[in-house]
Amino acid sequence: MSHDHAHLTPISPDSLYNNSKNVNDMAMHMTFFWGKDVLVLFNGWPNGRLGMYILALAFVFLLAVAVEILATVPVKPRMSPLSGGLFEAAVYAVRMALAYSIMLSVMSFNVGIFIVAVAGHAVGRFIVKHRAIAAVYMAANDVPKV
Template sequence: MMHMTFYWGKKVTLLFDFWKTDSWTSYTLTLLACLIFAVFYQYMEEGRQRFKLISSLSAKKGFAGANSVPPPSQPSRINAPLLYSLPTVGGRRYAARFAGAVLFGVNSAIGYMLMLAIMSFNAGVLIAIVVGLSVGYLHFRSGGEEDVVVVDNPCACA
């Protein structure tokens, strides 16, 4: 029977029927696997965000390289990522968006698997995943301010 409250113990069924722990060795290896997957999740998230930033910067460079002002057929718009999309340059923009979507899908799948692992309600699994996410964030995503993108827009709602 599945636990509905957090519990401490070495007997855990994690994600699949065949992933059952019954000894301290298998439980420790399971916690280590949860920790590693949580760190990997943060690594993938950092890579996905960096890829998105690089692809958007390269698209802007390609757009600005052709001519410094937007084409006359397009009205002047606010330069905000969610409100303005750059034109496709030779299909590269589509390829970058597709690769970003694939990375997003993989990262979402890992995140949902971690969430389902926590829903085993084993306190050790919860702690291992939270520690893994924290270590991964510290190692991969708590860089300097060079990763921050600022959009200059006087409108508070954008």
């Protein structure tokens, strides 16, 4: 067995970075950056177009809101254990798919995408907690539901 490694060529991080280009010949960012020139989830999207970038921001925001809302989907009391378990598993699978999509979007290192993902989670959590606190408040103060 030969231990001669003289024929191996070392790979520098710079050469990896410079050779990792997407379809549009844009270098993949490895640090946070501002700008609409980003690739989010799908090949060629938003493709440097401002309108599509804004749509991507809205899409990631809504995904994050949905993840938080799906975290608290209740099981109906009349469901059988099997159907209740299947329903919970299906909701959880959808929630995880959305959460991983958000994670992949944030991995674009675009500051705008990062901000809307965090804001979407915050708004989603606010919606969920506001509902819960309002229900407790109404029950404690005998306020009729509207």
